[in-house]
Amino acid sequence: MDLDALIGCLTSSACLVTQTTSGFIIGMLLFLVAVGLTLIFGVLKVVNFSHGAFYMFGAYFAMTAYQVTGSFALALLCGALGTAIIGLVFERVFMSRVYGGDVLMQLLVCYAFVLIFDDVVRLVWGPEFRSMGMPAAFQVPPLSIAGGVVPPFYILLIGVALAVAAILGLGLARTRIGKVIRAAAHNPGMVSALGINTGMIYGGVFALGGLLAGLAGALAAPVRSLTPGMGFSVLIESFIVTVIGGMGSILGALIGALLIGLIRSFGSLGFPLFTEGLMYLFMVIVLVARPTGFFGKDIA
Structure with a gap:
């Protein structure tokens, strides 16, 4: 425990800006993964334990696309759309067969594909650590805010995540397809009786969840090492966030992700040997005070 370092950072504008930005980066990546997880649970009532693998695929797809094209925009697109396709195929071929079944069966199917996807990555890209590197457009001097250092890429990442949060929130609340998705989450039988293909809705939501996780992986690729199994730790933290x-709240995913990001960032200063424990301790405190979480309702 190093409280002096934590207090010193809180009283220094430069350190405060730097650590807050780092916390936001962690939080925004977690949000993009967690919001897909919570969307899938909110509509399909399935805990997608294989969701971290989509994050991993997004990172590897983005790295490969960037190496081939040299365009980071195309890399983001390939990472997001590639995992959306995988998510759709996975849902239609496998997960759709265990809806309404035993929860243990759903978890076993998902965990089996965690191992399968990890081995697929080893076969295609190899078992060693890989690195995409920072895109050339962002290899510029960092911005200085109140004495703190903020790389331009971090601003892009935060902006993309906030844009996704706004689009999802407004899309579910204001658009027709959003209202249909919310109705399917509440009463799928009634939606089906109205002539709407619920299977298409479920597949679309699962694909959207995969797209968001893949986008997170693509955004993380320039600043994280890529390795088979990299999605597992993100998955665990995403579960903490949700x-x-x-479970089922987009706003809750955003707030939870930001809180976990800040706890990790500042906790690494004051409690370097207990940073992981701080996250779980915070989760326990929240669950004791409010078992459903901050916004524990259906999709909002």
Whole structure:
């Protein structure tokens, strides 16, 4: 425990800006993964334990696309759309067969594909650590804010995540397809009786969840090492985020992700040997005070 370092950072504008930005980066990546997870749970009532693998695929697809094209925009697009396709195929071929079944069966199917996807990555890209590198457009001097250092790429990442949050929130609340998705989450039988193909809705939501996780992986590729199994730790933290925010809540996922990001960032200064423990301790406190999480309702 190093409280002096934590207090010193909180009283220094430069350190405060730097650590807050780092916390936001962690939080925004977690949000993009967690919001897909919570969308799938909110509509399909399935805990997608294989969701971290989509994050991993997004990172590898983006790295490959960037190496081939040299365009980071195309890399983001390939990472997001590639995992959306995988998510759609996975849902239609496998997950759709265990809807309404035993929860253990759903978890076993998902966990089996975690191992399968990890081995697929080893076969295609190899078992060694890989690195995409920072795109050339962002290899520029960092911005200085109140004495703190903020790389331009971080601003892009935060902006993309906030844009996704706004689009999802407004899309689910204001558009026809959003209202249909919300109706399917509440009463799929009634939606089906109205002549709407619920299977298409389920597949679309699963693909959207995969797209968001893949986008997170693509955005993380320039600043993270790529390795088979890299999605597992992100998955665990995403579950923490969804539990804190409330399963099925987009706003809860955003707030929970930001809180976890800040806890990790500042906790690494004051409690370097207990940073992981701080996250779980915070989760336990939230669950004791509010078992459903901050916004523990259906999609909002």
